[in-house]
Amino acid sequence: MGATMLRDQIKLSQLRALIAVAESGNFGEAGLQLGVSQSAVSHAIASLEAEMGIVLCARGRHGAQLTPVGERMVKHAQSMMGLLDEMEREANIAKGLKGGDVRISVFRSVATHVLPDIIARFHERLPNINFSITEYQGDDLCEGALRRGQADVGFTCLPTADDFEAWELFRDEYIVLFPPKAKIPPDPITWDVLHQFPLILPNETDYCFTLIRQHFEKLNQPLRAAYQIKEDSTIVGMVMRGLGATVIARLAAEPLPPEIQVRQLPVPLERVIRAIVLQDALLPPAVYAFLDALRTASYPERSPSQLPQAS
Structure with missing residues (x-):
């Protein structure tokens, strides 16, 4: 039988029956799985074998076993x-994208410097999707918003709990900011240069402070904060006024005054920015479309990611 004739003869029900028999090992279980009788499964397999001209299953008292060609x-x-x-997934997304809502929980630096461009490009393709963006302050508030059903997608640099799926989007390096009038050698600077300045750092409850502290401890470098500040913009402003130096994530520091001197750490440090969703969440089509946009977006220091697909 020619390829065209075979393609015209094979039915989806026959393929489903073959897969069910392969998974269950007998016609009776396959019938229960498909919601049809055992004889209907047997007939579907026999018809498929006749149309293809090959034996797919070896029948016996102990069930049905696929032949090598059947496998x-x-x-x-x-x-x-x-x-x-x-195909069904794509069709369902297309049907659902005449409108829809995407609720995002995000921290300030990503909300300011990353999301606007992604949403603008997304709206060029799908202008009828509405976005709700909530900026959170505490490091654990992103996961809480998703658990309470207040957000569909979160952005975080924290390690995530087991009830979340997380996908790396990009990495944000930590940099050192020095006052405008300080005499600083070019990169690479040494730890001794950094230790000459009072350090202006985030609060101890901030995860960024935890990352910095762990980095310094790993390298046996002292970390003494002269000031601990909640807001990133305040930290940058204090460096600008000559009150000290800081170690800060690049996105958090932007926009940087041009007078401030920027250097790399003697040993690099970066934070991983991730998108997160609740595991097994029933997300609407608009959210899956947004996750696709995140997957293909351009980021600073972008790393490849795999984001969930609609099912």
């Missing part, structure tokens, strides 16, 4: 059903 054919059948599932 190869079931892989093709699974691929075909997977493509159909993908």
